[in-house]
Amino acid sequence: MSMTIGFVAEKTCCSVATIRYYEEKGLLGRIGRAANGRRAYGWPDIGRLRLIRRLRDLGFGIDAVRTLIEAMHSPDSAACLDVRDLALSHIDVIRAKRAELDALEAILTDLAASCSDACRNGHSPDCTIIEAIRA
Amino acid sequence: MSMTIGFVAEKTCCSVATIRYYEEKGLLGRIGRAANGRRAYGWPDIGRLRLIRRLRDLGFGIDAVRTLIEAMHSPDSAACLDVRDLALSHIDVIRAKRAELDALEAILTDLAASCSDACRNGHSPDCTIIEAIRA
DNA sequence: CTACATCCTCAAGCAACTTGAGGAGCAAGC
DNA sequence: GCTTGCTCCTCAAGTTGCTTGAGGATGTAG
Structure with a gap:
């Protein structure tokens, strides 16, 4: 069993x-x-x-x-609404995280692209990506 | 100083x-x-x-x-490209995370909405959100 | 009967820090 | 000159959500 x-x-x-x-x-x-x-x-x-x-x-x-x-x-009927509220506030957390990730992706994409350009012809070690991040 | x-x-x-x-x-x-x-x-x-x-x-x-x-x-010119590659692979990680978050938000939004409907009139404790998640 | 897999408990390890204990130094106000 | 209070020091342990390992008992298959 x-x-x-x-x-x-x-x-x-x-x-x-x-x-x-x-x-x-x-x-x-x-x-x-x-x-x-x-x-x-x-x-x-x-x-x-x-x-x-x-x-x-x-x-x-x-x-x-x-x-x-x-x-x-819980036999309490309010508990269900508590559950919903927890879910809703969790959605806010998720949205905030996603917004962050969106920004990060944009930054990294730019950086990688410009780094790629700058580095192709041997430019280094003042890599664009480092310079850009440093700013 | x-x-x-x-x-x-x-x-x-x-x-x-x-x-x-x-x-x-x-x-x-x-x-x-x-x-x-x-x-x-x-x-x-x-x-x-x-x-x-x-x-x-x-x-x-x-x-x-x-x-x-x-x-x-590093005085090495290849280092710059290493940096770029690190950035690029990091972008992939970020994209994957964001895709996950998109899915989670959608799920939670649905759940909270249906829970809200079901719970408004005192339905409990078999809250829809719980039932839906359980599935 | 002998492997080998699975189970048990306790303990430590991981990231990336934060928090706390216990103690010393320094600057300011009285 | 002395007390108050802030900053600094080191070392140790706590956080979250587990994973990994030691060391030992038990169950199962050939």
Whole structure:
């Protein structure tokens, strides 16, 4: 009936060590043990791990994941809105990061291009890219 | 003539601790000491720190920054092209990250919207966002 | 019965810093 | 001259989200 950590790792695309880590961090609740002392998982644990993995991939931190899971299990109807708010504020974070990346890409593209021009004919070591960055 | 670490921190937008950290990591070369044992910086150090900060902001890791700075000081004309290549490959990293963020934003936006709809009228705790993520 | 895989726990390592403890120096106000 | 308070010093540990390794027990297959 119960599954080993290795099997669960395979099913959830989490490493064995990561699963133990999540347990230690309190994201999994209590995990039962078989008679031989090994962790024994059930299907709900796999679902929960997949959810955790999904949330992590979406960029939520461990604490945020815990909050979300707790809200999910809360009978409180306000919890759902808390979840939405967390998601919304997370979108802001993502947008800010993306804006940064856009700017960085533009800068690097320019720099690489001008560097390429300047360096082709042996100009060095006052590489344009360094000069431009230095400014 | 020489400047204190606090002054340099102010001029470079690096924290005092970060400047000491960069020194420890070998990004700054040898920093002189005043008679009282305190670090003594000159203007070239400030320029170098600004360059380091710029490169870090662009997403280069400490090791990459060291490589770039070394290439910059190298009399070798090939070094400039190495710098360009480092920049170019870094652009790829940035593009990949941005693509991820685009996808994440789209997902989260959808989720938050549908969650908002479902939760407005007290539906809970099977919040749509959770259900959608779980899938 | 002997490998070999898997599991266990604890501990340390990674990036790139930040934070804190504990102590000394220096400049200014009284 | 003395106290207050800021800056500086070093060394050590904490942060996040894991991964990697040591050292040892157990399970499975040939």
